[in-house]
């Protein structure tokens with residue numbers, strides 16, 4: 440069977456994870472070249488057998504030995520990289536978000552759809568084994584019709600200010616994962632969004648026009664609701680929990696601790712600390728999302744997560760931003776006009 444050959448553009452935190460996962464866990468695929476890897480990243484990549492390096496994505500595009508490109512560059516380059524991959528007829532696995540501008544994402548979605556290129560947007564949390572069990576309890580009707588989804592998503596600390604400057608802010612950078620998860624679990628379209636937010640941590644975040652704490656309420660078309668609470672400052676670590684309450688019961692996923700032991704004495708019960716941050720907590724999901732991408736590419740089945748689904752969670756993020764500015768409920772219909 441022919442191997443799926445892959446090029447990766449961007450060899451930072453997430454590019455390295457994808458390289459390592461493909462090489463270690465996906466025998467049907469091989470990373471053959473990387474663009475935009477600095478000297479340190481090249482040393483890292485060579486450990487995984489990569490020998491071809493290019494300064495820019497164009498090197499990957501001109502390489503006829505490459506079937507698919509993983510776009511792991513900074514967000515500002517995603518849209519242009521997607522367009523270049525479409526022109527070169529390469530399959531695409533693109534990190535979230537596709538861009539920070541709605542009109543650009545709309546243009547990209549329409550280009551992806553008309554080109555029929557194989558395209559997946561990387562909402563890795565859908566592939567987390569615990570969240571998949573939660574989804575299964577909904578789809579097999581164990582909990583009946585979902586009425587309420589509660590997502591707690593709190594980071595152990597804010598990213599560097601330099602990162603925040605170009606990130607698009609808490610909703611587009613961080614909560615977008617939770618908005619995607621809420622839509623995935625509810626299996627319905629969002630009708631409206633209401634958000635409240637503030638800054639409890641560094642005033643510098645406020646000076647950049649961003650927030651570090653937010654509650655967002657999503658109302659879905661069939662009447663279900665989701666409440667998503669986000670913080671960039673969780674003193675006890677990376678707090679990632681989900682609960683879905685339905686007509687016949689509820690289901691949920693707890694936090695993952697460093698290991699599974701616990702202890703108790705006269706002063707109470709103790710568990711180990713939470714897994715450090717997203718690279719550790721979601722390690723399984725980063726592997727599983729790539730397995731799903733490669734499988735869909737090999738079998739020519741539809742993409743596990745389409746470009747238009749990336750647009751949906753972006754619209755919710757932008758509606759949440761607007762809701763804060765205008766202190767009102769914002770409908771998704773008005774966001775599209």
Ligand SMILES: NC(=O)c1ccc[n+]([C@@H]2O[C@H](COP(=O)([O-])OP(=O)(O)OC[C@H]3O[C@@H](n4cnc5c(N)ncnc54)[C@H](O)[C@@H]3O)[C@@H](O)[C@H]2O)c1
Pocket residue numbers: 448449450451452453454474475476477480496511512513514516534535536561562563717
């Ligand atoms: N799905 C997730 O959980 C998740 C987690 C982290 C990051 N991300 C996304 O992945 C993307 C990269 O984030 P990161 O944390 O790995 O960033 P990073 O800063 O660690 O790495 C970015 C890489 O892109 C390269 N780069 C810089 N300019 C470039 C250009 N013009 N063309 C091509 N490559 C260029 C850099 O050399 C670097 O190797 C972002 O869009 C981010 O939102 C997603």
